[in-house]
Amino acid sequence: MSTYKNFTVETDADGIALVTWDMPEKSMNVFTMEVMDEIDAIVDATVADAAVKGVVFTSGKSSFSGGADLTMIKSLFSMLAEEQARDPEAAMKKLFDAAGRMSWLWRKVETNGKPWVSAINGTCMGGAFELSLACHGRVAANSKSVKIALPEVKVGIFPGAGGTQRVPRLANAQDALQMMTTGSSLTAQRAKAMGLVHQVVEPAELVNAAKQMIKDGLKPVAPWDEKGFKVPGGGVWTPAAAQLFPAAPAILRRESAGNYPGALAILKCVYEGLQLPIDTALKVEQRYFTEILRTTEAFSMIRSLFVSMQELGKGARRPTGQPKTEFKKVGVVGAGFMGASIAYVTAAAGIPVVLIDRDQEAADKGKAVSEKLVADSVGKGRLTKDEGEKLLSLITPTPDYATLADATLVVEAVFEDRTVKKAVIEQVEAVISDATIFASNTSTLPITGLAENSKRPEKFIGVHFFSPVEKMMLTEVILGEKSGDRALAMALDYVAAIKKTPIVVNDTRGFFVNRCVFRYIHEAYDMLIEGVPPAMIENAAKMAGMPVGPLSLNDEVAIDLSQKILKATVADLGPQAVDERHLALINKLVDELDRRGRKNGKGFYEYPAKPAKKYLWPELKTLYPQKKAADVDVTTLKQRFLATIALEAARTMEEGIVTDPREADVGSILGFGFAPYTGGTLSYIDGMGVKAFVALCEKLAADYGEHFAPTPLLKDMAAKGETFYGRFDPYAKGREAA
Ligand code: NAD
Numbered sequence: 001m002s003t004y005k006n007f008t009v010e011t012d013a014d015g016i017a018l019v020t021w022d023m024p025e026k027s028m029n030v031f032t033m034e035v036m037d038e039i040d041a042i043v044d045a046t047v048a049d050a051a052v053k054g055v056v057f058t059s060g061k062s063s064f065s066g067g068a069d070l071t072m073i074k075s076l077f078s079m080l081a082e083e084q085a086r087d088p089e090a091a092m093k094k095l096f097d098a099a100g101r102m103s104w105l106w107r108k109v110e111t112n113g114k115p116w117v118s119a120i121n122g123t124c125m126g127g128a129f130e131l132s133l134a135c136h137g138r139v140a141a142n143s144k145s146v147k148i149a150l151p152e153v154k155v156g157i158f159p160g161a162g163g164t165q166r167v168p169r170l171a172n173a174q175d176a177l178q179m180m181t182t183g184s185s186l187t188a189q190r191a192k193a194m195g196l197v198h199q200v201v202e203p204a205e206l207v208n209a210a211k212q213m214i215k216d217g218l219k220p221v222a223p224w225d226e227k228g229f230k231v232p233g234g235g236v237w238t239p240a241a242a243q244l245f246p247a248a249p250a251i252l253r254r255e256s257a258g259n260y261p262g263a264l265a266i267l268k269c270v271y272e273g274l275q276l277p278i279d280t281a282l283k284v285e286q287r288y289f290t291e292i293l294r295t296t297e298a299f300s301m302i303r304s305l306f307v308s309m310q311e312l313g314k315g316a317r318r319p320t321g322q323p324k325t326e327f328k329k330v331g332v333v334g335a336g337f338m339g340a341s342i343a344y345v346t347a348a349a350g351i352p353v354v355l356i357d358r359d360q361e362a363a364d365k366g367k368a369v370s371e372k373l374v375a376d377s378v379g380k381g382r383l384t385k386d387e388g389e390k391l392l393s394l395i396t397p398t399p400d401y402a403t404l405a406d407a408t409l410v411v412e413a414v415f416e417d418r419t420v421k422k423a424v425i426e427q428v429e430a431v432i433s434d435a436t437i438f439a440s441n442t443s444t445l446p447i448t449g450l451a452e453n454s455k456r457p458e459k460f461i462g463v464h465f466f467s468p469v470e471k472m473m474l475t476e477v478i479l480g481e482k483s484g485d486r487a488l489a490m491a492l493d494y495v496a497a498i499k500k501t502p503i504v505v506n507d508t509r510g511f512f513v514n515r516c517v518f519r520y521i522h523e524a525y526d527m528l529i530e531g532v533p534p535a536m537i538e539n540a541a542k543m544a545g546m547p548v549g550p551l552s553l554n555d556e557v558a559i560d561l562s563q564k565i566l567k568a569t570v571a572d573l574g575p576q577a578v579d580e581r582h583l584a585l586i587n588k589l590v591d592e593l594d595r596r597g598r599k600n601g602k603g604f605y606e607y608p609a610k611p612a613k614k615y616l617w618p619e620l621k622t623l624y625p626q627k628k629a630a631d632v633d634v635t636t637l638k639q640r641f642l643a644t645i646a647l648e649a650a651r652t653m654e655e656g657i658v659t660d661p662r663e664a665d666v667g668s669i670l671g672f673g674f675a676p677y678t679g680g681t682l683s684y685i686d687g688m689g690v691k692a693f694v695a696l697c698e699k700l701a702a703d704y705g706e707h708f709a710p711t712p713l714l715k716d717m718a719a720k721g722e723t724f725y726g727r728f729d730p731y732a733k734g735r736e737a738a
Contacts, residue, residue, distance in 0.1 A: 022060030067126025156301030160289030300679020322489035335366020545675030649681035
């Protein structure tokens with residue numbers, strides 16, 4: 001009888017042990033130390049039991065497994081930091097052993113002497129797929145819920161439990177590199193075509209098919225442990241490999257500008273490992289894995305993109321003592337560009353929505369956006385026809401405010417105009433119940449000011465979406481001065497229900513994300529004015545790790561919107577609040593040249609008819625005397641972009657707008673793609689050290705203007721040797737409570 005906490009083991013009359021992984025109190029199976037200990041024990045027990053002829057390993061949940069629980073690696077980092085101070089050599093040894101723990105356990109499975117078959121019933125990621133690769137057989141269910149991937153590179157590491165060795169011993173090297181350096185998912189069919197799984201069968205047949213492989217005499221020996229094994233395609237000394245391997249680092253550099261050491265390590269592991277017997281190759285992989293775990297990139301990416309994102313998603317900032325909200329109905333007022341998509345994501349979460357606009361026609365037009373999105377998803381097989389119809393049936397377009405009477409939450413997305421919003425707030429409040437929370441999606445109007453139009457400002461809050469709403473994972477929740485705990489709790493419950501990640505921001509002009517984004521764009525204006533060639537501006541930004549160049553981004557958000565914001569800033573704060581050269585540049589583009597961005601086909605770029613691609617507007621170079629490219633230092637351009645954004649994030653912390661460094665980091669990556677390898681804006685500063693950042697800012701301030709001057713907070717932190725995660729420790733409260 002098995003006594004495992006996370007597994008059941010049932011041996012059938014044929015002597016096949018069915019190991020079912022089903023972790024209690026978890027929605028998904030993940031690897032923890034305990035899980036690995038139990039797998040270790042299962043291997044020993046099945047080897048020792050003469051009645052067991054083979055093992056089928058599967059999951060009792062709808063997915064197979066999401067891979068390792070990376071909080072495990074995060075605690076390894078903390079252990080290491082402490083140990084390193086005491087005994088650096090012992091610390092390294094511990095890290096090396098920990099880095100190889102999973103890999104050698106999978107090797108133990110592979111060489112245990114009895115056949116193991118992995119029965120992949122759903123999502124199978126990272127370490128879970130690496131375990132499957134170490135099994136002698138792999139069967140996957142023919143279901144769209146089966147997604148197979150080695151996504152480690154996305155959090156700064158790489159598949160270090162044998163992935164880099166077994167994938168290119170099964171698939172051709174090019175496919176293997178592609179899969180691991182991008183971290184992209186494979187369908188069951190694609191995995192089979194690549195040679196990574198043996199069979200794809202109907203879901204109901206999965207376990208039987210896996211057992212049948214054993215009954216059919218599956219050999220408990222991996223192909224690479226057989227004498228005479230040959231790597232698919234012939235290994236690294238073939239003409240094909242001579243084409244692939246020298247080009248691979250160049251392609252990687254083009255895609256990621258050398259910012260991701262984990263991705264480069266994959267190339268090294270594959271190239272070196274394929275020339276070695278498997279055990280030595282796994283050791284090589286373990287060495288590179290240890291090295292990568294020690295990089296700032298791995299530390300910061302795991303912290304922000306895994307641990308913090310999960311914590312924020314689970315409501316780290318949710319006030320305690322507030323009951324969880326059940327959304328019976330959400331009202332969306334304003335069925336325009338944003339409102340229509342907000343209605344879609346709400347209905348996609350299974351919540352009934354009333355979508356209100358000024359007349360029925362405008363409301364219907366809003367619903368038509370969902371109809372198009374649903375038709376696209378059905379066309380691509382992401383939704384069934386029934387699912388699509390159900391989603392659409394949840395959206396009721398109407399001009400009738402009375403339908404809001406029983407709404408749990410109302411999201412306002414009408415014109416960005418104080419008078420229009422005031423009227424809508426009053427109209428909505430006339431019908432809603434006392435318990436309903438009112439959320440505004442304004443992007444520029446402070447919530448505190450808007451809440452002055454409300455009779456119940458404690459139930460008034462900002463929920464700021466980003467466009468395209470159905471794709472962007474972040475939502476800013478904005479607290480007005482009087483927003484209460486109930487409003488905050490409900491806003492966070494709503495963001496969680498629609499499966500986005502929230503950050504909680506105190507009220508300020510531009511909130512968090514747009515404040516940072518405009519710093520990015522304004523730095524590009526400065527560069528243009530200095531005469532830096534426009535293509536260099538865009539390329540330097542991408543080399544710094546930004547997904548979209550600042551000029552391209554400005555075209556997307558619209559240049560006349562920038563003009564509107566600059567003018568509003570002057571009106572509210574006076575002319576010194578903006579750079580007059582920026583205003584002159586934008587006025588010229590919008591008022592004289594009618595270059596408003598992508599929306600009118602003319603901006604910093606030209607937009608020829610498809611399929612031709614957009615290109616930088618050639619005349620842009622004539623606006624300012626141009627510098628020679630050779631006289632411009634790309635490294636400095638890159639630093640300017642990252643530093644100006646990071647400085648703005650630091651200012652938001654100093655002003656108490658953002659209070660938790662996790663939110664500045666996650667918000668900057670999900671909100672505008674801030675160089676993910678840094679772990680986000682504040683991790684970028686912590687990663688290089690506040691002292692070094694202050695020195696960099698002082699240098700940039702001397703050369704490029706006072707906006708780079710380090711703030712008092714940064715100087716203080718530099719003097720005291722502090723970090724953002726130390727000074728604004730997000731876990732301090734929890735520790736006090738404990
Ligand atoms: P939009 O002009 O596309 O849509 C506004 C909609 O509100 C229109 O359909 C209009 O008919 C409707 N409307 C106006 N007055 C109304 C009233 N009294 N009652 C009911 N409906 C009314 O604008 P948008 O881009 O969707 O922006 C809406 C809000 O979202 C603004 O506050 C904007 O700042 C904010 N926002 C926009 C973006 C963006 O990228 N466009 C991003 C985040 C937030």
